[in-house]
Amino acid sequence: MNTFSIAIHGGAGTLVKGMMTPELEAKYRAALKSALTTGYELLEQGGTAVDAVERAVQILEDSPLFNAGKGAVFTATETHEMDASIMDGKTLNAGAVSLITGIKNPVSLARDVMEKSEHVFLAGEGAMAFAKDLNYALEDTSYFYDELRHQQWLDLKDTDTFQLDHSTKKDSKFGTVGAVACDKDGNIAAATSTGGMTNKKWGRVGDSPMIGAGNYAHNKTCAISCTGSGEFFIRGVVAYDVACLIEHKQMSLEAAAKEVIHTRVAEIGGDGGLIAVDAKGNIAMPFNTEGMYRASRSSEGTETIAIYK
Numbered sequence: 001m002n003t004f005s006i007a008i009h010g011g012a013g014t015l016v017k018g019m020m021t022p023e024l025e026a027k028y029r030a031a032l033k034s035a036l037t038t039g040y041e042l043l044e045q046g047g048t049a050v051d052a053v054e055r056a057v058q059i060l061e062d063s064p065l066f067n068a069g070k071g072a073v074f075t076a077t078e079t080h081e082m083d084a085s086i087m088d089g090k091t092l093n094a095g096a097v098s099l100i101t102g103i104k105n106p107v108s109l110a111r112d113v114m115e116k117s118e119h120v121f122l123a124g125e126g127a128m129a130f131a132k133d134l135n136y137a138l139e140d141t142s143y144f145y146d147e148l149r150h151q152q153w154l155d156l157k158d159t160d161t162f163q164l165d166h167s168t169k170k171d172s173k174f175g176t177v178g179a180v181a182c183d184k185d186g187n188i189a190a191a192t193s194t195g196g197m198t199n200k201k202w203g204r205v206g207d208s209p210m211i212g213a214g215n216y217a218h219n220k221t222c223a224i225s226c227t228g229s230g231e232f233f234i235r236g237v238v239a240y241d242v243a244c245l246i247e248h249k250q251m252s253l254e255a256a257a258k259e260v261i262h263t264r265v266a267e268i269g270g271d272g273g274l275i276a277v278d279a280k281g282n283i284a285m286p287f288n289t290e291g292m293y294r295a296s297r298s299s300e301g302t303e304t305i306a307i308y309k
Helices: 022-044 049-061 106-116 124-133 147-156 230-235 238-249 253-267
Strands: 005-013 082-088 094-100 121-123 177-182 188-194 215-217 223-228 272-277 291-298 303-308
Touching: 005 022, 005 049, 005 223, 005 272, 022 049, 022 177, 022 291, 022 303, 049 082, 049 106, 049 177, 049 188, 049 223, 082 106, 082 215, 094 106, 094 124, 094 215, 106 124, 106 188, 121 124, 177 223, 177 272, 188 215, 188 223, 215 238, 223 230, 223 238, 238 253, 238 272, 253 272, 272 291
Parallel strands: 094 121
Antiparallel strands: 005 177, 005 291, 082 094, 082 188, 177 188, 215 223, 223 272, 291 303
């Protein structure tokens, strides 16, 4: 039987040990553990990689701790605009949504785009019309309200400043969430979800819903979910770049992921990280920031839950 494994992330950034209360750190670790365990058990029972990454991301979307789903940040107009994507490494089918509001689990709508439409990427009003056709329930704005997120927005309101997730100058976190998995059949998948930037304007879209930039999966190479300064991850086509190094330079998963995050993204001024898995169940989780909320588990018996370097 193939080694099966899963990795998840809840964002990267300036996560310095000692700046977070022990209580808050325990909450983050518990949320990561819950998503990891649920996804892993699904794989253990013979579930697909696509099922596992969707379920793991749903759990992170349901937590107010992360900038996705329930914990999504506020835009310049005090609304929430969420993005998500999912990709199946076996078929290269993919689905993505952007600028959606009121949807509890954007990753599930992305999966429905992949499986129930003939398209890959739906945005804004069109994506919402698609959700309505599928009888999605819309959550009231109060569901997405979080006091910390609202205070972050109030600090930036009526300025031209925006910030990545719950950052202050000292505490910059990119709270995008994601999961990658390899199932018992050696198929891999990736999913990513985000609320974007606090105080973002003009329908700004980051890398998370963009196949090849923030999310990618191909059984031949790897599955990748990114978190970081989206503009740079788009310019660097980061997720696909890792796959390219594996395919064309025959680099290992670990070496390719490190090269992209520590050299190629850094060279153009980008910061963040990614999680990666290949069809043999190998995992890599590099980041060039102070920390990254991350967790992984493999059928070989290894489990990691970590925040700092």
